[in-house]
Amino acid sequence: MVYQIVCLFILTHTTCGLLSEYKICGDAECESRMSRVQAIQDHYNKDCRFLSFRKGDIIFVYHKLTGKREDLWAGTIDRKFGYFPKHAVKEEEIYAKTEKILETQVHILSE
Template identity: 40%
Template sequence: MQLEISLTVRALCLLVFCATGLLCTRGEEIHRLAQRKLCADEECSHPISMARALADYTAPDCRFINIRQGQIVYIYGKLKGKGRDYWQGTVSLRHRALPPQCLV
């Protein structure tokens, strides 16, 4: 009796696991933002500079940060490569990438 219950539970778990795998779609691959990162220190823990947002910026994905006009942004690193330049900064304790064009 105990063995039958154990096998039934295992079979149900396997069925749920497989069904979930079939229903889920694979995540979209996100390209790397840069080959190099320039920072003030090795851990990028000290700000390089401070800037004020010239305009609102809505992040296209989770790697970027939303910025509102007038917000102060602390810049910790500059990402370089592939014809794109992004800065790594903090707004309201959120640390992510942002385009330098929206800052002064």
């Protein structure tokens, strides 16, 4: 809990660094689900930018990093959004009919 508060504090007072320079999305706004995946192994990460999950969990994918980090996808479990390693999941259903490569952006969360 303390780690999450510290991480949130740091993120709200600094600029988040880029994990990769590009991402693949199903639409120009990266708002649509690209696919549904199922975890094939447990994954735990203390970094608040990443999802933790158990084998069998369902994750909805919204974008896939490409460029310097092609090993990470981004999605949601329930209402939690975060990155996760693509090798820890298997794609079960693909929703996106097209793929768009977009530049990732640095977001300032607050001043």
